Amino acid sequence: MKITKDLYQSSLALLTDFYQLTMAYAYWKSGKSEQEAVFNLFFRKNPFQGGYTIAAGLDYIIDYCRNFSFDKADLDYLAEMKNADGSSTFEKGFIDYLQNLKFSCDIDAVEEGTVVFPNIPIIRVKGPLIQCQLLETPLLNIVNFQTLIATKASRITEAAKGDPVLEFGLRRAQGIDGALAASRASYIGGCSATSNVMAGKLFGIPVSGTHAHSWIMSFDTELQAFHAYAEAFPDKCIFLVDTYDTVNGIKNAIEVGKVLREKGKEMLGIRIDSGDLAYYSSIAREMLDEAGFPDAKVVASNDLDEQIITSLKIQEAQINTWGVGTKLVTAYDQPALGAVYKLAAVKHEDGRWEPKVKVSQQSIKINIPGLHDVVRFSKNGKALADMIFLIDLDLNKRSYTIIDPNDPTRRKKIDTNSLEKENLLKPIFENGSKIYNRPDIHQIKENTKRNLQLFDKAHKRLVNPHIYPVGLEESLYKMRTDLVLKMKDYDTQ
Numbered sequence: 001m002k003i004t005k006d007l008y009q010s011s012l013a014l015l016t017d018f019y020q021l022t023m024a025y026a027y028w029k030s031g032k033s034e035q036e037a038v039f040n041l042f043f044r045k046n047p048f049q050g051g052y053t054i055a056a057g058l059d060y061i062i063d064y065c066r067n068f069s070f071d072k073a074d075l076d077y078l079a080e081m082k083n084a085d086g087s088s089t090f091e092k093g094f095i096d097y098l099q100n101l102k103f104s105c106d107i108d109a110v111e112e113g114t115v116v117f118p119n120i121p122i123i124r125v126k127g128p129l130i131q132c133q134l135l136e137t138p139l140l141n142i143v144n145f146q147t148l149i150a151t152k153a154s155r156i157t158e159a160a161k162g163d164p165v166l167e168f169g170l171r172r173a174q175g176i177d178g179a180l181a182a183s184r185a186s187y188i189g190g191c192s193a194t195s196n197v198m199a200g201k202l203f204g205i206p207v208s209g210t211h212a213h214s215w216i217m218s219f220d221t222e223l224q225a226f227h228a229y230a231e232a233f234p235d236k237c238i239f240l241v242d243t244y245d246t247v248n249g250i251k252n253a254i255e256v257g258k259v260l261r262e263k264g265k266e267m268l269g270i271r272i273d274s275g276d277l278a279y280y281s282s283i284a285r286e287m288l289d290e291a292g293f294p295d296a297k298v299v300a301s302n303d304l305d306e307q308i309i310t311s312l313k314i315q316e317a318q319i320n321t322w323g324v325g326t327k328l329v330t331a332y333d334q335p336a337l338g339a340v341y342k343l344a345a346v347k348h349e350d351g352r353w354e355p356k357v358k359v360s361q362q363s364i365k366i367n368i369p370g371l372h373d374v375v376r377f378s379k380n381g382k383a384l385a386d387m388i389f390l391i392d393l394d395l396n397k398r399s400y401t402i403i404d405p406n407d408p409t410r411r412k413k414i415d416t417n418s419l420e421k422e423n424l425l426k427p428i429f430e431n432g433s434k435i436y437n438r439p440d441i442h443q444i445k446e447n448t449k450r451n452l453q454l455f456d457k458a459h460k461r462l463v464n465p466h467i468y469p470v471g472l473e474e475s476l477y478k479m480r481t482d483l484v485l486k487m488k489d490y491d492t493q
């Protein structure tokens with residue numbers, strides 16, 4: 001079993017729901033497999049009751065699509081599948097079809113690190129129906145998790161107000177692949193480093209850490225343990241001070257810090273992992289300052305999340321660096337994003353695109369039909385609104401009206417005079433060939449930072465954020481409403 005990022009670079013065509021394969025077979029049987037279609041991947045609600053979301057996962061998707069093929073073992077497995085009556089599930093002609101299948105879709109997507117909102121297409125896939133369909137499950141699997149964790153990391157780092165946040169989650173993450181993806185997404189979202197060494201090696205994320213209580217406990221005294229650590233790592237000493245008695249632990253750290261200084265080395269700091277973190281961090285700060293260690297940092301950990309960090313900031317806790325594990329990598333308070341992937345249009349033989357809609361009792365569940373794009377309007381470096389529009393719309397008009405897809409009374413008129421506009425969907429694949437230059441992980445992280453600066457703090461606050469306007473351009477809104485009404489009539493006939 002390969003457990004590295006290479007996993008995404010081998011054949012993973014079977015990493016899909018069985019129904020994608022049964023639909024693929026039925027598309028093939030009914031002669032529809034090559035019909036062109038467009039699917040959009042989007043989510044309906046920002047996670048964590050927040051006001052924004054950070055897109056992540058595209059790099060994995062690029063690998064997935066580039067390596068999209070059924071290898072011999074995959075095909076043998078499918079050929080062996082039987083129906084209840086003993087007949088083959090998939091006939092030989094279909095297995096041969098899959099053997100020759102080459103990824104040939106166009107994919108447009110928002111770049112990783114982009115701030116996104118409900119209803120915006122994060123990924124748009126255009127191509128043969130059968131291929132678009134087979135991509136549904138893996139695309140959702142990848143984007144849902146990494147986007148969720150990048151968003152959680154962003155919230156946690158926003159709460160830390162510029163202090164470094166170290167991701168310590170590996171031991172509590174959802175399995176091996178979940179841990180690796182979480183470390184990657186946490187870095188994209190704003191964390192400074194990870195304790196996960198394999199993530200460091202695979203993705204180029206900085207690796208860092210301190211030491212555990214077991215190190216202290218393995219010696220007769222805490223002081224002996226600190227001295228021994230200082231011998232081994234004179235340049236990397238962050239002493240964990242709370243194994244027995246926190247105040248005494250700080251005293252011991254200072255004592256060893258002085259010995260280090262005599263050798264021309266500086267203790268980096270201390271870590272506190274239990275008790276009242278506001279109280280003990282303030283005591284630590286005072287003791288360190290008084291002893292002549294004003295540059296020594298106070299690291300805190302212990303079941304932290306954005307709410308506790310916010311509270312500790314309000315209490316004026318003297319914490320410089322935050323170690324966050326469990327609640328970050330498991331997205332503890334909301335374990336899934338809920339992004340979906342929906343058919344938006346199919347192309348007919350005469351070249352005409354037909355928009356498609358799924359009617360639902362819940363208006364939030366009605367998708368946005370047709371071939372559309374999304375543009376972000378901004379002014380003087382501040383984002384004002386996002387507009388989802390049909391791709392043949394004239395983008396040089398003086399003004400537009402955007403309408404909330406779930407509430408037609410929420411509208412906004414956009415006078416485009418002196419506004420900057422950016423198309424959020426960037427071309428990634430054209431006819432199956434990658435045309436996108438992938439940024440490295442540090443550039444993606446920078447993109448997150450740049451994107452967040454575009455948004456007013458009212459949209460970024462953790463509780464009851466101000467809703468950022470995202471709407472359908474009027475003519476798209478009308479087309480969608482008409483189509484829903486038409487499909488409802490059709491149903492009741």
Ligand SMILES: Nc1ncnc2c1ncn2[C@@H]1O[C@H](COP(=O)(O)OP(=O)(O)OP(=O)(O)O)[C@@H](O)[C@H]1O
Nearest residue numbers: 273274275276277278279302303304308311312315
């Ligand atoms: N001043 C504080 N304000 C708000 N939350 C805090 C504060 N200090 C610590 N916490 C949080 O309270 C929770 C529990 O802390 P508690 O004092 O119970 O430590 P603990 O878990 O008992 O320590 P130990 O590891 O020794 O069991 C943790 O999530 C911690 O981050």
Ligand SMILES: O=P(O)(O)OC[C@H]1O[C@H](OP(=O)(O)OP(=O)(O)O)[C@H](O)[C@@H]1O
Nearest residue numbers: 168273301302303304323324325326327
């Ligand atoms: O608290 P998290 O955000 O998950 O961060 C990681 C935690 O992992 C370690 O202890 P561990 O939880 O293994 O043991 P402990 O709680 O008994 O200290 C570390 O000391 C942190 O407290």
Ligand SMILES: O=C(O)c1cccnc1
Nearest residue numbers: 168195208209210211323
């Ligand atoms: O390096 C650390 O301090 C660390 C690493 C993993 C989990 N908790 C703490």
Ligand SMILES: [Mg+2]
Nearest residue numbers: 301302303326
């Ligand atoms: Mg713990």
